[in-house]
Amino acid sequence: xxxxxxxxxxxxxxxxxxxDAVVAGAHDDDVQGVDVAVRPALEATAQDVLAADxxxxxxxxxxxxxxxxxKHFFDALFLDIGGSLSDDGSAAGGGSEGRKxxxxxxxxxxxxxxxxxxxxxxxxxxxxxxxxxxxxxxxxVTRADEEAAYELGGTLAALLS
Numbered sequence: 001x002x003x004x005x006x007x008x009x010x011x012x013x014x015x016x017x018x019x020d021a022v023v024a025g026a027h028d029d030d031v032q033g034v035d036v037a038v039r040p041a042l043e044a045t046a047q048d049v050l051a052a053d054x055x056x057x058x059x060x061x062x063x064x065x066x067x068x069x070x071k072h073f074f075d076a077l078f079l080d081i082g083g084s085l086s087d088d089g090s091a092a093g094g095g096s097e098g099r100k101x102x103x104x105x106x107x108x109x110x111x112x113x114x115x116x117x118x119x120x121x122x123x124x125x126x127x128x129x130x131x132x133x134x135x136x137x138x139x140x141v142t143r144a145d146e147e148a149a150y151e152l153g154g155t156l157a158a159l160l161s
Contacts, residue, residue, distance in 0.1 A: 001035050002160035005048055006153075008058035009041040009069035014141045015060050015107045021146040022056055022105060025153025034157045041069040046080035054101045054160045055128065056153065061108030061115035074122045082127040101131030103156045105149055112136040131159055 004026055010016040019038075026036045039048055041059075049055070059070040074083075104119055106112040116134050123130070132155050137145045 001033055002053040003035045003037060003051055004054045004056065004157050004160055005044070005052035006036065006038045006056040006058065007041050007044045007048075007070070007073060008038070008056075009060065009067040010058065011067070011069075012060060012107070014137070015058060017141045017146060018105050018107055018135075018137060018149045019058050021149035022058065022153035025150035025155075026056070026157040028150075028154045028157070031154060031157040031161050034160050036157065041067070041073040044073055044077075046077045049077060049081040052100065054131070054156050056103045056105070056156055057119060057123075058105045059107075059115060059119065061106055061112040064111065064114030066106075066115045066118045070119070078122070078126075083122075083125050099127050099129040101156060101159050102128045103132040103135075103152050104130070105135040105137070105152060107137045107141065109139065112138065132156060 006022060008019045010019045023038055037048065057070065059066045102123060106115045108115065116136060132152055135148050135152050
């Protein structure tokens with residue numbers, strides 16, 4: 001059975017609401033045959049990532065960057081989960097063929113640009129491919145934001161079913 005792994009840092013009610021909506025979407029009744037595993041960023045392991053067929057990442061935007069917890073996830077596991085860099089330190093490229101699909105959601109009070117950029121720069125050096133548009137939410141989480149998060153979870157799960 002394909003496995004979708006959600007790695008998140010949800011320290012606020014806003015990010016928590018988005019995470020809950022993403023999980024609900026991944027469990028939508030129309031999506032069958034996908035195992036959904038949810039791991040806080042500080043608890044996710046390389047084995048979790050390697051066993052997954054697709055990933056969802058969630059983080060708040062903190063001071064123009066991803067959360068420290070999600071950064072720690074990447075720092076601790078990067079080489080073990082297939083990360084590679086070119087000789088000049090940039091992401092080692094390659095086509096999207098055979099790469100695991102992933103999605104990203106980010107919540108910020110005023111801006112998410114730096115957080116999105118930081119996550120995408122790291123995922124560019126992993127054997128992953130972005131399979132859905134990044135969900136960036138600013139300010140209070142609205143019903144429309146929760147619906148978009150639900151759709152993100154459902155989209156990634158459906159890609160694996």
